[in-house]
Amino acid sequence: MNAFIDEVTERSFSQRVLRSELPVMIVAFAGSSAGEQGFLKLVQEWAPQARGRLRILRLDVERSLQLAERFRISLAPGLALFSRGAMCYQFIGEASRRELDELLVRASTLGLCRGSGGEPDGRIVEPPQVVN
Numbered sequence: 001m002n003a004f005i006d007e008v009t010e011r012s013f014s015q016r017v018l019r020s021e022l023p024v025m026i027v028a029f030a031g032s033s034a035g036e037q038g039f040l041k042l043v044q045e046w047a048p049q050a051r052g053r054l055r056i057l058r059l060d061v062e063r064s065l066q067l068a069e070r071f072r073i074s075l076a077p078g079l080a081l082f083s084r085g086a087m088c089y090q091f092i093g094e095a096s097r098r099e100l101d102e103l104l105v106r107a108s109t110l111g112l113c114r115g116s117g118g119e120p121d122g123r124i125v126e127p128p129q130v131v132n
Contacts, residue, residue, distance in 0.1 A: 005040075005047055008057040010067045020055055023083040023107040027058040028068070030076040039077045039094040046100050054107045081107055 008016050008026065017024045027043050029036045040058065047056050061068040061076050071087055073080050079091035081103065091103065 005044055005056050005058050008059050008064075010064050013064075013067055016055070016057060017082050018085040020082070022053065022055045023081060023088075024055045024057060025050070025103065025107065026073065026080040026082065027056065028061050028073045028076045028078045028080065029058060030061045035094065036077045042094075042097065043100070046097060050104050054104055079103065083107070 005027065006016075017026065027040065029040060043056065043058075050056060059068065059073065061073060067073075071080065073090070077094050079095060080087055081089045081091075089103075089106070091099070095103070
């Protein structure tokens, strides 16, 4: 796909996402619709500015159903932000370049997860509790 965006699977999720030193943005997709491919291309073009500040991985929710269900990442396309082993926010649907920039700022600040003092806005929503 792109040197900046690798695919994450159920096998690699724990190491690459939950144990990551950097915040991680998961780009969720299902299938290969034109809209999803356009969104992935936008994220690929945007990814270099996040290098070193945010790890970006893509997740095919159709091939990793159990993982998607575990973290309730069921809407594709969409984004999920993880920090310090926890999902902090989900972004439902395709994001614009401006919204990606806002997510990068949010991911780069301390207190990314709950307790940051700010309420999620726009299509950024607090994630549901993870099912064990």
